[in-house]
Amino acid sequence: MAGHQTPGDGTPVVRAHRDSTALIAPPRPLTREAREEIEAATLTPGATLASGAGDRARPEEPDPERTCFERDRDRILHSTAFRRLAGKTQVVVWPDDHQRTRLTHAMEVMQVASSIARGIGANVALTEAIALGHDCGHGPGGHASEDAFDTFLPEGYDHGPWGADVVLTPLNLCSQTLDGIRNHSWSRPAPATVEGEIVSWADRIAYCAHDLEDAIRAGIISAEDVPAEVLRRCGRSQREQLGTFIRAVIGSVVQHGRVGMDAETAHALASLRAFNYERIYTRPASVAQARAVVRVLHALVEHLVDRPELLPGQTALDAGSEEAVRAAVTWVGGMTDRYAFETAVRLLDWDRDDLPQGIDATE
16 A cells, blocks of 8 residues: 555655556656746747746745646636536536536536647647636526526626636636636637637537537437538537537638638538527427526525525625625525525425426427
């Protein structure tokens, strides 16, 4: 259990495996400064360079080994908000073992985005940080949570800004990371960095392809239902579709210096997204599920606004106050699906038959 030392090999190194033979020439440590030098020498002009501790709301000493964006990526990966994505809806509540959650979606967005970033010489660490954190502002029950929380906030509830400006604030992330998270949705202003724009495309590419795959596997639709234009231009499998879209973005940057796609491939992606909306997201069972999510989350927030003493760590809030409203939305928004629905049953005596239901392919 304590590892192994090899007698007579001339080193005091303890190894994990008794029969280890892996060797590497002793390198010079790749410190933060060395990594920043490598970025400056190898990244494409226009890519975002790391520098020192990064542009943070609260100044920090630089990390000895990691660049500021590597540090952001690691902070997000180890955060409670990121872990909770494992229990939050991507498309349907109560997913089975093979359907995506918000966490697996974030990982797939990171893979697509990092593939594009490597292909054009952008900052991979910043791209990964934005991708991992881009959905941390989502509440339980998928996009329906935004509808549920909208009515409580004058500015409305948008998972991008909420994630950057509320959920992830304790992590003290760099402004470039927060900007990419805040503005990853196409309805928002353009991100300030190339890496943020990469994640905007990667998010749409990933969810269009994997939501289709989940729906086919669940029997909601068949592969034969997919528009002919998508099949012809992008292929039938998720692997083929991702490859086509990733290469299209890289090709656009290489040819024009702008993050985007050629018109034909972009139209195919738009057709796939429109098909998903019609046949998956707005199907009767999905609409019913969303309405059930809105009802239960709305009721939870109203209950807690009137009884702010039930909110963890809140002892001095006035019932019905703006502070109580924001605290209630923050707490409920951070819940996983299961915890939110169980809390409704416990606090509100919510009828379990009125909770959001899982996927039903036989509607």
